[in-house]
Amino acid sequence: MKNTPSLDDQIEMYRRMILVRRLEERLGALSKEGRTRGPIHRCDGQEAVGIGATAMLTDADYLTSTHRGHAHYIGKGVDVYGITAEILGRSTGLCGGRAGHMLIADAARGMIGGNAIVGAGIPAAAGMALSNQILGNGRVAMCIFGDGAAQTGIWHETMNMAALWKLPVVFVLEHNQFGLTVHSDRQGPVADLSIRAQGYAMPAEIVDGNDAVAVYRATAAMVERARRGEGPGMIEAKTYRWEGFSTSDMGGYQKPEDIAAWKARDPIEIARAALLPAVGADRLDAIAAAATAEVEQAAERALADPFPEFEPCAFTAAYSEVL
Amino acid sequence: MKNTPSLDDQIEMYRRMILVRRLEERLGALSKEGRTRGPIHRCDGQEAVGIGATAMLTDADYLTSTHRGHAHYIGKGVDVYGITAEILGRSTGLCGGRAGHMLIADAARGMIGGNAIVGAGIPAAAGMALSNQILGNGRVAMCIFGDGAAQTGIWHETMNMAALWKLPVVFVLEHNQFGLTVHSDRQGPVADLSIRAQGYAMPAEIVDGNDAVAVYRATAAMVERARRGEGPGMIEAKTYRWEGFSTSDMGGYQKPEDIAAWKARDPIEIARAALLPAVGADRLDAIAAAATAEVEQAAERALADPFPEFEPCAFTAAYSEVL
Amino acid sequence: MAMMRYAEALNLALREEMTRDPSVFLMGEDIGTYGGVFKVSRGLMEEFGESRVRDTPISEQAMTAMAVTAAMTGTRPVLEIMYADFLPLSLDALINQASIYEYIWNGQVQMPFVLRTQGGGGAGAGAQHSKALDALVAHVPGLQVVAPVTPADARGLLKSAIRDPRPVIFLEHKLLYNTRGEVDTGAEDLVPIGKARIARAGSDVSILATSKMVIEAEKAADLLAQDGISAEVIDLRSLRPLDVATIQLSVAKTNRAVVVNEGWRFCGYASEIAATIMELCFDDLDAPVERVTLPDMPVPYSEPLESAVLPNAQKICAAAKKTLA
Amino acid sequence: MAMMRYAEALNLALREEMTRDPSVFLMGEDIGTYGGVFKVSRGLMEEFGESRVRDTPISEQAMTAMAVTAAMTGTRPVLEIMYADFLPLSLDALINQASIYEYIWNGQVQMPFVLRTQGGGGAGAGAQHSKALDALVAHVPGLQVVAPVTPADARGLLKSAIRDPRPVIFLEHKLLYNTRGEVDTGAEDLVPIGKARIARAGSDVSILATSKMVIEAEKAADLLAQDGISAEVIDLRSLRPLDVATIQLSVAKTNRAVVVNEGWRFCGYASEIAATIMELCFDDLDAPVERVTLPDMPVPYSEPLESAVLPNAQKICAAAKKTLA
């Protein structure tokens, strides 16, 4: 089937989804112990979107993310230890502890970056695509954003300009059913937000967001199109958020039966089942164990790392302004 | 045919279109003589939209407009002399000369108001519709906005909330082919902007914007629906701007053949032709003459009116702030 | 009298005003079913229904613009913007719409709406969720801006704001919601907009602070007292209009002033207060007015970095001593 | 040397920089085919093509956000926002995006973009097209803000802004485009960001002005001269970073200062300058720094009303005399 990821790609996606899941679980535990700071937005159950949609991108391609970006970071090849250290506010973090979990960037990987202003990652990717088009460098930019972000005005302005100018950008809508606590059916009158792509004469496809391979196939087609200069495309991946909107969620608005139903469709289990025949349980177990160990080691190492020391802001100083 | 305006309504629309046309011509002449201030945005050739879309509204209904609102003002029943005096900056103007031609309001007529921030009139109408819904007062709000305004983010946010909450608001897109100087096909990838209404499960209709009766019919249906509490609707009226974007337009980008073609479809002539059999030339000529005289008198009177004297701003004073 | 949390005092004020006036309604993200991310509107959707307590999509720009015109047409919206960091999205509606209509329409309309939001650092929320953008809104004519620090003022000012015929920007602080204080639930206890509060009387130096910084200023006053310095702490409370009379009286007495605001320094809210004091109290001043603010940089995430940039009692003490040196 | 209009000087700078550096591109409303509503980009689409000179839809919010990240990824956008009154729509991209990345990403990126816009009154354009919102952008760390008043500075500062590795907000004035002045077309003549210009030397009072107000300040200096008062006029030029050295030298000499800015007074740009002077020149000052600004109200449309609110030479004279009284 067209755009089907190679077996190695599928194995790597499986491994990365496990990295993400273990990271979320570890962060959840650390937060309960009061060893993290600020709200942390977990994506348990949504791993297939961030991992599947980014697996065909190169380091030269750009990705912008959201406040819920751990799967996006790891999908773009960002180092788990660097992410963990950043989230724990250590000087060894990818941004020296200045950014925190919602705003991580790793320019060398084209991951620039997390964004906690809902909707802001969307024009950010389009701006990078505009650079790509002007420079003719063949790079593609992608933004992954939520169903809530799709209701922001800047989404409309960006879709319109991207389609008008045929920018090499792919819009990946990660539809996890909720804004923070409000269900998407109370945030807009239509269930399938990607029908709006028609209003920009832009191709769009709805996929099972819990099936990494399905997400990969659909997204890869849009990425190729964009790279060929044929313009932007949109993907709407349907998934569900297992945990609260963040570690400070007091809950009470997600139906237990919904959570149960979606947990029964665990993206990691779906990937494992697909790989089992070709790869076998032993190898998959070994991969899972190694991924688990990688997250453990990353966390242990980061927890032992020093906190940063304050230095005046370079540009603040440059502006000879008082600190 | 359903929602067909009565003969009297049609005659009144004809009269109002002439009022608008003569006002625009008079303002154009005054501006050439250097007797106006600031840019003036004429709507010659577009009169059928503002007049036809508002003819079924009552004074209790609300209308928000744009920087090009003269037909909207007159359609909502605002006094021509008050408008003219305001545009000429006189103390007798509807806003005492404080507002100017782009920002005229007449609260008694529900005309609140002109708006020179492109797109801003759209949520303004929705906010009034929100009040109407909460108060259950049966009033409808309408915004008339341009093809350029349809590309602003706030249009999307407003369409979404209006449809989600079934607000009693009607969106009238006055498609005159241009933003300021840039043709709409260079501002977005789709010709019929109202196809975007589908993305909000909102009904929409495209009409000939040079036929006041057609505009009336389509709009009246949406207004009734909204009044019944069935939610918002959208109208896209196709028309064309004969004159420059404003009196400061240096021109050079509108095709002479386009202008000629559209002038051949003068909304006033179309209305006249439709009325001729039933009303007869003499009565129509008399109406035209009276309308022309009304604008003349309004202009002469306004030109003789005093300019306002400066008074400190009420609320500035209230805040005991230095003037 | 009752002891309650700041968030509870706000909730009480909303409940009281919604009960008193059916034209008052609430809109904002996650304020209904969930009761608000800081639980300020807890229980109100159940009590007043979905028409008057509206969960909105993530559309700050349109929400704010709609609140402005809803207020023009018979209702009294109380809009919650979840974080002050998002105020830029509301700003066109404030600067180009709410600010101008009453004047340019010659008094044909008024806009009685309240925009509630919360800002400030100290919670590890990062550069996009920790700012105090007081200066952005305080700069806009036609807007009133208040920032209560005690639960009693939170209730009293919110009630006044909702009843006011003109727009009020109501600034809260994420680290104040759980602070407790006495509230006179028996009385209306409206707090007038435009009046500062003398949090603590003193004679050597005036410390003028806003929002959570008032608490830091009071801590600073304790520390200064140990060094025999008597600091007067003024809670500005009403950022605009400014209670210049109270400021003048204080500075006339102390001859020295320190302004504390959690926003940026350059073109910040503290700059206005410093300029105003210099202008009105020039002959009284024995030293330049000191500004204690966030440095001109983004708020970093990691604890030691964030602590280093936030204004605090120590920095306020140092500034006060500088005015006395 | 050549005599040219302010708009022509800007056009020249754009042409020169686009020729020099292929990564420089322009985007904005009506800047291409039409050459800009103030004709600043006249002829550039023909010369550099549609890829590098882009007419945009009316989408300030996304345009600005896109310019920020385009600048992060290898190009140098010069964005035109038609009126400064629309800056609120650009502000999220400036405050929550451009302002933070270089610092919070630990220097991984820089954003060399220029946002050109024009503000100010006097043209009868009404309350939504006449504002000077300098304070909004000057408050944001990470942004540099310049406001040239002469054609030579317009060219020299725009060239410097385009070459600068960091964001520059470039403030023009609608009534300056047709003013004429000498431009040294032979030389590069870059004007450094961060340096004020002494428009006229004097000894009795320092008048610090921005943009078109510099012209009013020079007129005021003429009037004051007739009364035997020698005014020094300083064109701040670089609103941020501020050239404090030049300001200090001047005030040390004159002991009096008047700040003139066309924006609102409360929390305005003039407030920062007044506060800074008070802080740095406290012992030198013989009188409080006077602020001459727009009153805190919308700009009215009708000529006599608009004239009454705009700062002008007469108001500046009165303020200067007050400092000398």
Ligand SMILES: Cc1ncc(C[n+]2csc(CCOP(=O)(O)OP(=O)(O)O)c2C)c(N)n1
């Ligand atoms: C402009 C803006 N408004 C509100 C918020 C607060 N907020 C943070 S996450 C969130 C929900 C976003 O929903 P969605 O886009 O679906 O992303 P998800 O959390 O589901 O991953 C909200 C409202 C914000 N960060 N930015």
Ligand SMILES: Cc1ncc(C[n+]2csc(CCOP(=O)(O)OP(=O)(O)O)c2C)c(N)n1
């Ligand atoms: C937010 C904003 N951006 C830009 C402008 C400048 N401007 C005034 S009118 C106009 C074109 C508007 O086009 P359209 O909405 O189609 O209305 P029309 O002029 O065709 O009636 C522009 C760009 C503005 N007033 N507001």
Ligand SMILES: [Mg+2]
């Ligand atoms: Mg979601």
Ligand SMILES: [Mg+2]
């Ligand atoms: Mg148009």
